Amino acid sequence: MQRHKSKNQWFLSHPELSSIVNESWFNADYWAEQGRLLGTYAGRGSVWMIKSAEGKWVLKHYYRGGLYAKISRDKYFWTGFNQTRAVREFRLLTHMYDQGLPCPKPVAVQVKKSGLFYTNDLITEYIRHQTTFAKKLNQNDNEIQLWAQVGTVIGRFHAAGIYHADLNVHNLLINNNDIYLIDFDKGDIKNNHTKWPQANLARLKRSIEKETQQSCDQQLKNHWQALIDSHQSALKQNLNDSSL
Ligand SMILES: Nc1ncnc2c1ncn2[C@@H]1O[C@H](COP(=O)(O)OP(=O)(O)O)[C@@H](O)[C@H]1O
Ligand SMILES: [Mg+2]
Known part of the structure; x- marks a missing residue:
């Protein structure tokens, strides 16, 4: 630099x-x-x-x-x-x-x-990408697998202590099987894993519901659960890896 x-x-x-x-x-x-x-x-x-x-x-x-x-x-x-x-x-x-x-x-x-x-x-x-999580949701191209992948990616960032100030469906770019997170304005590095990862997920949940006009606690329950589960395991896995 x-x-x-x-x-x-x-x-x-x-x-x-x-x-x-x-x-x-x-x-x-x-x-x-x-x-x-x-x-x-x-x-x-x-x-x-x-x-x-x-x-x-x-x-x-x-x-x-x-x-x-x-x-x-x-x-x-x-x-x-x-x-x-x-x-x-x-x-x-x-x-x-x-x-x-x-x-x-x-x-x-x-x-x-x-x-x-x-x-x-x-x-x-520029990150080459064909689509975004937002577009996938709009097309009802809603495989549970994709939601799980999104959870995994976010879990990796969280394990590294990365707080995203605007985690919404437009800031997740998709290139074939790879998912990227963008737009880190006002983001931060945190050195504990208390409440902020949940706040990030809550922000994403609101964004998904706004985009789909469906509820993550009802119609999208299984999808949301898959995202949460893989977020949790990616968080654990990556925290373990980094403490080896
Ligand atoms: N590195 C990048 N590679 C590809 N597209 C990008 C990149 N950065 C931003 N974009 C595109 O530009 C849009 C706006 O950029 P973003 O950083 O999210 O700013 P804003 O604060 O306006 O949301 C994104 O939704 C995405 O479509
Ligand atoms: Mg943005």
Whole structure:
């Protein structure tokens, strides 16, 4: 990881990219002008897919949700470089990716400070995927096996102490038989396994119910149980492995 500072602007990147990381990488128009913009994700309109010379990337500009969004869309209150959203997500991704967890590989970060506030962006490698857990649920493509796999993946992250602040069905990407977790904004590393894994699962449960308009305690009971069971065994298994 490298850090460059020029005036009120910082970059963080993988060491092999530190000599080439620059401002234009974080500007969607720059990629569009070269015909290298592959797509934009709907939602808050803040995510772009790019075909860079080093491979496919995803550029995310951090935007506020909720009430503050009306006041300032993308400005956050500065409390130090290490506290910025993008730097925290970059470091968390590095930590997870290095231990082989299925998450995006971090590429680079830009932080720009202006007065008391900052804006920030994150680039990660694009994860090839055909579908998402959300789409599978919508298509009623609802094999119990898939739910069990989702439970296993989440259990692995939890065993590593990884708290996901927004564990919803859109943040689970599916590539053939592999499942990836994305969107670690406001995520954290915890060093105990008390209540937070259950809070993550409760968030996912609400998201599944919203997406399917069905209840995990009724129509989807067996599916949900399969997810919970494999989450539990993955958590145990991986905790045992790491204490060997
Ligand atoms: N590394 C990635 N590889 C492939 N697609 C991604 C990646 N990161 C984000 N996306 C796509 O962009 C969407 C939005 O990104 P996300 O990080 O979840 O931001 P948001 O905060 O807007 O939910 C995701 O739902 C996914 O479709
Ligand atoms: Mg998301």
